[in-house]
Amino acid sequence: MNMDYIFDSYRRVCYHTNWSQYRTSTGKFMPTDIGPDFCTHLIYSFAKLQGNKLHSFEWNDESTPWMKGMYAKFNELKTQNPNLKTLIAVGGWTLGSKPFSHMSATDADRREFARTSVAFLRNHDFDGLDIDWEYPTKRSGSTTADKRNYIELLKILKQEFDAETKTTGKPKLILSAAVPAGKSNIDSGYNIPEMVKYLEMVNLMTYDLHGSWETKTGHNSGLFKHTGETGDAASMNLDWAANYWVKGGMPASMINVGLAMYGRGFTLRNPGSHGLESPSRSPSDAGPFTGEKGFMAYYEICELLQTGGTRHYLADQMVPYVVKGSQWIGYEDVDSIRTKVKYIKQHGFGGTMIWALDLDDFHGNCGQGKFPLINAINDELKRSGGPVIQPVQQSTPLVNSQTTTQHLTTTSTTIKPKVINTTKGVSKEAAVINGGGCIY
Template identity: 40%
Template sequence: MKLLVPLSLLALALAVTAADNGLMVCYYGSWAVYRQGNGKFDVEAIDPAICTHLVFGFAGLGSDNKIKVLDPYNELCENWGKCAYNRFNALKEQNADLVTILAVGGWNEGSPKYSAMSSSSSTRKTFVDSSIEMLKAHKFDGLDMDWEYPTQRGGKPEDKVNFISLLSDLSTALHANNMILTAAVSAGKLTIDPAYDIPGMAKNLDIMNLMAYDLHGAWDPYTHHQSGLYQYPDDTGDNVYLNQDFAVNYWIDGGMPSTKIALGVPLYGRCWKLDYSTEENGYYAPASQPGPAGPYTRSPGFLGYNEICEFQKKESDWVVEIAPGMNEPYTYSYKHERIWCSYDDHDSCIKKASYAKSKNLAGMMVWSIETDDFHGICGRPFDLIKTLRETFSGGDIPTPPTPPTTPSTTTDPSAPTKPTTVPTTSPAPPPPDGVCQKPGINADPDNCHHYYLCSLNANDKYEATEEKCAEGTLFNPNADICDWANSVCAIGGICPNDCA
């Protein structure tokens, strides 16, 4: 037990790196590597200086209760792989203070697998041990538990207790290995109440990433802001809970220390098509369909901030307004399929970071880095992330320290050398075979309830793993993600057997 004390303190130091200036936790959606044009975002597009913590999304959970690589072709080096895990962690060579974390779970994974895994000490141990092994193998500094959500989406009532047991087991093992434990959690009261034992989470988490977004979206038949800082004056019923201020106070009042909370801000907008039956264009305007998909994210009802700002830059008919009593913009265009989007911009990021500072929070979090204006087409590159961090810290982003060079050790000059970097080119993969048209993610043209992950074995042959989309979602072959079913069906021309 004596050994655990200093190791836990070291883990805590990782959790609060640059704490005086606040945390800037940046999630990375690794499937952005498959996007087209200016939306394509690989690991090397990450600026390692602007975030204190980088979170790689996502790993998953296998049927054997072990942590699972979800895209071996992209994430691993073996068998033609692109080594994304190792390249991601190599960013620490440019910023010695950078903390890298692997997120497990996410929306696509759903809840039933995690509910089963967390239900016994033996299955939890299998998961914990496999997670530590994977983190060590790729030099991650911690694990982000992104179970969405205990007791919900196919979960069980006992998940609330079992989730704390899982976090306790993870915390003990991670701290013993000088790693940290974080978690992404809901901001919705109707999810928080059944899903989370807040004091139990406070005891075990080093950082809590509050997903204070997706509070509204095309699943609502009317427009609203998806990440409002405060309640809209006309809100009634459960909508009075759907704002960031309520969520922050609810978590703190429930027992979560403010200094463990990173306030999440979306780097994307939630979008609707305004109904033709009305000319209303403010909050609560009738809107029964998701907005059209963007050229990069290709998911109806969703536009990255980079897509929104590029549209506004190129097309003069986009109107930008802020509703009375609110702090965030919304934008609409009657020429662009009557689209209406709520989102965050430079000014609203200043207000949210200032709010977080006033509440004595740990810092800020974003989902996700690849939908900021990373090319700088609309202004400075990564303006939203930089604005959040600069506002919270009250100063410029410091120049990161680089790790000291280690002296080379004596080696046998006759021994063969191994490459230390990922080759810039690879031999072409084999031709399509069965369900595998290419390495990585492959759609099933006849069934959008699942997709296939295709990797190459040692014999250069494809191996396909079926991945099912969680309840209420369908696979969007345009965006290579499991998406809201109504958004997928709004695309048209895909999923004919599931969208009839």
């Protein structure tokens, strides 16, 4: 079997954040730090809406006569990998819903956006557009008409992309969308069968499923539900969300399943009780480079592990968390990422998506080489066979058990943990969030 052919059949979508350039010291990340062969699709985040037009967000996104802009540096990666496709994302959590709701409200406004977007993409050498509307019908400034208008917007964008290709002979621009994992957001804002007609792919944000906006610990990106969960709580996991989109009419082959290069954390009320759903009193401390409470890049989590943090493993959700004093952070590591990629392959999904490149260990400070999580994704996509990834079946509840202290070292790329778990229920879907650009 030609494993290179199998590997090439998967999309590997990677988001790049234009604010990571402002981090200090080793946290600073630039387009030149991106390996041109890491991904099949690179998405630059974010552009904003100015009226009915795409507009750059940062002062140095666009080139000037005296300065090469970030767009140009980003798209130069295609000179090293001619097969690479680059897109720009418009929206994100910070932009919210109101600008999209306003722009998509009339046919004339939608057409102005679509027409001018084609020119914007071509002028800056992007190969496509990623619509990251968070979320139709939800949040301030939204209306109940957003669900219909979202589809009309996609329809007109596809029409304009098709027409431009017919007129110019250029390869057709790619149209994709970032979409939520939470049931209420999906049901209220997305007509899935209609979306299939206009999009080339969707990037499913299967992370930010729990976080410090809640009052007890929960994992950001569990693969399966936690033992004993029912109702809304049982839907807050990758397996449920990905399959809900498929059941709703989205072909699995169109879905790029999201993988987090970061963790979300809590400050425990009682550091002596640190199992899943332990009471928390506030977000975890901000990472030294990312600077956001309740959020840490993988390379910042590695530092916790290297300086006395203890790694624990949630066997039913197949993900780790680290505890150091009162700090509790659920995250992904090489082992959990490999498990998820196996799941993605076994269920016939079209590929992987990561948020975000700058949050992996791009300097190799974890002792696992540079970009260990991205390399784990790519390596696992090349593999064949392996056991089928299924939820843990348990006839009796697991109970809390203290793991032995395990530190990340330079001599091992994985950590073999003992199991820790709980049997409590999980809070209902939170209504909020984010700092990097995605929510369920």
